[in-house]
Amino acid sequence: MSEIESFFKSAFSVDNVIFGFDEGELNILLIQRGAAPYKGKWALPGDLVYPNEDLDAAAERVLEQLTGLRGVYLEQVKTFGSVNRHPLGRVITVAYFSLVKVGKHIINPASFAQSARWHKLSEVKDLAFDHNEILDSCLKRLKRKVRTAPLGFELLPPKFTLSELQQLYDSVLDLPKKLDKRNFRKKILSMGFLVESDELQEGVAHRPAKLYSFDRVKYEQFLNEGYVFDL
Amino acid sequence: MSEIESFFKSAFSVDNVIFGFDEGELNILLIQRGAAPYKGKWALPGDLVYPNEDLDAAAERVLEQLTGLRGVYLEQVKTFGSVNRHPLGRVITVAYFSLVKVGKHIINPASFAQSARWHKLSEVKDLAFDHNEILDSCLKRLKRKVRTAPLGFELLPPKFTLSELQQLYDSVLDLPKKLDKRNFRKKILSMGFLVESDELQEGVAHRPAKLYSFDRVKYEQFLNEGYVFDL
DNA sequence: CGCATATGGTGTAAATTTTACAATAAGTCT
DNA sequence: AGACTTATTGTAAAATTTACACCATATGCG
Numbered sequence: 001m002s003e004i005e006s007f008f009k010s011a012f013s014v015d016n017v018i019f020g021f022d023e024g025e026l027n028i029l030l031i032q033r034g035a036a037p038y039k040g041k042w043a044l045p046g047d048l049v050y051p052n053e054d055l056d057a058a059a060e061r062v063l064e065q066l067t068g069l070r071g072v073y074l075e076q077v078k079t080f081g082s083v084n085r086h087p088l089g090r091v092i093t094v095a096y097f098s099l100v101k102v103g104k105h106i107i108n109p110a111s112f113a114q115s116a117r118w119h120k121l122s123e124v125k126d127l128a129f130d131h132n133e134i135l136d137s138c139l140k141r142l143k144r145k146v147r148t149a150p151l152g153f154e155l156l157p158p159k160f161t162l163s164e165l166q167q168l169y170d171s172v173l174d175l176p177k178k179l180d181k182r183n184f185r186k187k188i189l190s191m192g193f194l195v196e197s198d199e200l201q202e203g204v205a206h207r208p209a210k211l212y213s214f215d216r217v218k219y220e221q222f223l224n225e226g227y228v229f230d231l
Numbered sequence: 232m233s234e235i236e237s238f239f240k241s242a243f244s245v246d247n248v249i250f251g252f253d254e255g256e257l258n259i260l261l262i263q264r265g266a267a268p269y270k271g272k273w274a275l276p277g278d279l280v281y282p283n284e285d286l287d288a289a290a291e292r293v294l295e296q297l298t299g300l301r302g303v304y305l306e307q308v309k310t311f312g313s314v315n316r317h318p319l320g321r322v323i324t325v326a327y328f329s330l331v332k333v334g335k336h337i338i339n340p341a342s343f344a345q346s347a348r349w350h351k352l353s354e355v356k357d358l359a360f361d362h363n364e365i366l367d368s369c370l371k372r373l374k375r376k377v378r379t380a381p382l383g384f385e386l387l388p389p390k391f392t393l394s395e396l397q398q399l400y401d402s403v404l405d406l407p408k409k410l411d412k413r414n415f416r417k418k419i420l421s422m423g424f425l426v427e428s429d430e431l432q433e434g435v436a437h438r439p440a441k442l443y444s445f446d447r448v449k450y451e452q453f454l455n456e457g458y459v460f461d462l
Numbered sequence: 463c464g465c466a467t468a469t470g471g472t473g474t475a476a477a478t479t480t481t482a483c484a485a486t487a488a489g490t491c492t
Numbered sequence: 493a494g495a496c497t498t499a500t501t502g503t504a505a506a507a508t509t510t511a512c513a514c515c516a517t518a519t520g521c522g
Contacts, residue, residue: 010282012243012312012323051241051321055312079310079325081243081286090282092243092325094310163498182501183481200489206497207489394470413472414510431518437468438518 010090014059015046015131017077017095017138018067020102021155024167026121027102028135029066031113037087038128044135045116046093059096066116067105073154074098075145078137085130097138099154146172147231150193153214161201161209162188169231191229193218241321245290246277246362248308248326248369249298251333252386255398257352258333259366260297262344268318269359275366276347277324290327297347298336304385305329306376309368316361328369330385377403378462381424384445392432392440393419400462422460424449 018029030042045066049058056074064070074096081092102118109116127135146152152168153160162185170178188194194212201208222229249260261273276297280289287305295301305327312323333349340347358366377383383399384391393416401409419425425443432439453460 010241010243012241049312052314054314055310055323076309078307079286081280081325083283083285092286094312094323161499180482181499182483185500186502187480201499204498205490207487207499209499392470411511412470413512416471417473418509432470435469436519438470438516440470 010092011048012055013046013048013091013093014055014062015044015093015095015134016059016062016074017044017097017135018063019097019099019142019155020118021168021171022102022118024171026171027118028121028124029100029107029116030119030124030127031066031109031116033128034114040114041126041128042119042124043113043128044095044131045113048091049094055094056096059094059098063098063100065108067100067107069100069105072098072100073151075141077141078134080130080134082130093134095134095138097142099151101155101157143173148229150214150219150229159197159199159211159213161211162194163209165212187231191222191227193222241323242279243286244277244279244322244324245286245293246275246324246326246365247290247293247305248275248328248366249294250328250330250369250373250386251349252399252402253333253349255402257402258349259352259355260331260338260347261350261355261358262297262340262347264359265345271345272357272359273350273355274344274359275326275362276344279322280325286325287327290325290329294329294331296339298331298338300331300336303329303331304382306372308372309365311361311365313361324365326365326369328373330382332386332388374404379460381445381450381460390428390430390442390444392442393425394440396443418462422453422458424453 020027020029029045031045033039033041033043045062047058047062049055053061055076059074059076060070063072063074075098077095077097079092079094083090085091085093107116107118121139124135126132142151146169152165152172155168156164163181165188166179166181166184169184173179193215195215195218197211197213199211201211219229251258251260260276262276264270264272264274276293278289278293280286284292287307290305290307291301294303294305306329308326308328310323310325314321316322316324338347338349352370355366357363373382377400383396383403386399387395394412396419397410397412397415400415404410424446426446426449428442428444430442432442450460
């Protein structure tokens with residue numbers, strides 16, 4: 001094989017770390033590989049990028065085929081291209097993460113793998129390929145991003161309580177000390193883009209909390225006034 | 232061509248935004264393309280990634296071939312993969328930026344291009360391919376990173392004055408108001424990893440300033456004590 | 463030599479932001 | 493009715509950030 005040919009004996013893929021928030025914890029959606037290499041192992045959902053497909057579109061496609069969801073938050077994180085990261089050839093992969101609302105979709109592993117399901121982040125262990133490293137990068141990015149942009153809301157239903165929101169931040173940030181309840185509420189409400197609904201939480205065995213929602217228009221105003229989201 | 236073949240009719244490259252600081256301004260090192268497409272246009276230095284070469288190594292190689300420098304700060308930023316970004320075929324490119332000390336090297340365009348030279352960032356205009364977009368991403372990343380990690384020192388000689396350092400931050404951050412001299416000095420010195428040398432600035436027609444240097448060991452201690460760099 | 467010129471170097475007070483902290487309210491459950 | 497569980501709310505101290513101006517010390521030139 002000539003050198004010029006060998007330049008083209010390569011492929012690129014996308015891998016998508018799909019985050020969800022469930023039972024007070026961060027979860028990720030994994031597939032179980034149905035074919036070699038790493039058959040039977042859990043892995044990040046991903047696929048080769050089609051010749052006429054943009055990278056972002058490939059990441060969106062992987063997500064949609066698996067969950068049926070479109071228009072969710074998606075962010076490119078990092079590209080992994082070690083020579084030997086894929087046992088069958090030179091494949092560089094562009095890692096993305098996305099944020100979805102758990103429960104609003106049906107998981108369809110068929111197109112990808114033997115099976116697919118949500119895993120608590122704390123229980124994820126040995127993944128195929130270099131997917132643990134990819135996951136680490138995406139998690140690190142999420143931890144940073146969630147403090148500087150209103151991403152948390154992507155993981156919650158449209159209406160949520162302030163306690164749920166705080167629980168989400170506590171879980172994602174995983175700080176040695178939890179956030180202070182009073183200070184958290186003060187800060188997030190002072191930004192002025194959470195709107196109180198007249199509805200209350202239902203089905204809880206205690207005083208129900210007010211439901212709030214994220215108002216994107218008010219958030220834009222907040223930005224236009226020169227403020228920045230910062231938690 | 233079968234579908235599987237077409238997956239492999241693609242290549243990947245790296246492009247490197249090489250930042251330097253000269254005459255009080257941020258500069259970048261550009262090459263002038265010696266061949267089609269975009270012959271004669273200024274472009275970011277870059278190259279196809281060799282079949283047995285890691286991505287980071289490719290970015291380092293591009294930098295070394297152009298400047299002779301090794302071991303400089305290098306950071307992967309983002310991967311650009313629009314289907315039509317390269318007129319000759321599907322090429323996705325991984326963008327990096329690096330930070331070098333201007334003047335400590337000789338530029339050798341031969342291996343890459345017709346010519347290569349430093350450009351003031353403010354004078355960079357229409358680059359080849361999607362390189363303006365790549366530059367924007369790298370600049371944005373640099374602006375963020377320079378506030379949260381001690382990267383500024385990579386752009387300065389080993390010994391520098393506090394005014395030079397501040398000038399660098401003013402230039403990179405490009406804020407509506409310059410930093411306050413007293414507050415800047417207070418803050419950066421309070422972090423405790425700049426060490427005062429007994430040397431003074433030379434060749435200036437006014438009171439010479441003390442020279443300082445960045446002490447990496449003290450910076451590590453600073454981090455280990457739980458502090459973070461933040462300007 | 464001395465004076466003009468240019469940048470170097472320094473402290474404090476006010477404003478703002480962050481932190482720490484606990485008692486009452488409002489529902490459900492038995 | 494009483495126990496239980498989470499919701500909701502304010503204030504004072506501490507820490508950080510901001511604004512701000514004058515004297516010091518070198519060079520260069522007449």
